Amino acid sequence: MAALFWNCKGINNGTTVQALRILIRDHRPSIVFLSETMVQDLDYFRSLRTRLGFLYAEKDTYFIDVVVDGQNPNVASWHLTGFYGHPTHTERHRSWATLRTLSDADSLPWLILRHYNEIVSSLEKVGGRSLSEHQMQDFRDALDYYGLYDMGFTSPMFTWWDCVRAKLL
Structure with a gap:
């Protein structure tokens, strides 16, 4: 799938x-x-x-949550959430509370397709205002609570980079 x-x-x-x-x-x-x-x-x-x-x-404003039926005895059901973190950093605690509620709902394997609107490290950001260590730690704590981890990626680190470079040329 x-x-x-x-x-x-x-x-x-x-x-x-x-x-x-x-x-x-x-x-x-x-x-x-x-x-x-x-x-x-x-x-x-x-x-x-x-x-x-x-x-x-x-x-929905910030998430869509479904259980994907395995459709046969050899394929297990699993939990899928499409998630968009609150765009205002002072309200992100609401996003983490929503994830906590979804996480506690069942014990199925869980995949989140997401844009958290948050970073775990200052290395994930170029330009703009810097984020406080406290804010990033709140996010790291939330990920730890849910047992979530980043599966990695195969694209450039910043997907908008080519657009920015093209505008600068």
Whole structure:
């Protein structure tokens, strides 16, 4: 089973939708989680879901949580959460409380497709205002509580880097 998580901006833009169609065509995910903070029109999301060929969709402010049925005795059920951390750092404790509630709900294996809006180390950030060690420690403590760890990545460290470099040239 393939899942696509995209923290996209501008999903109501035709070019972005076309890029999404290509990703879906090429990778054939069973689950697509779009994290878009600028579109609030639920009818638009329903229409997009239908156009992309997906039967079910849910929308919530910060997360979508489901149990994925293993569909046969040889494949176990598991817990999937699409999660977007609160954008305001003073409210992130609410995000961690939400994760705690979801984590305590069952003991199934758990995968989170996420954008926490937080970092565990200052090495994960370039430019802008620096974050306090206390804030990053709160996040590290939350991850430890839930038994979560970063599975790593194969892309560049900062996905926006090529865009920034192109603007600078």
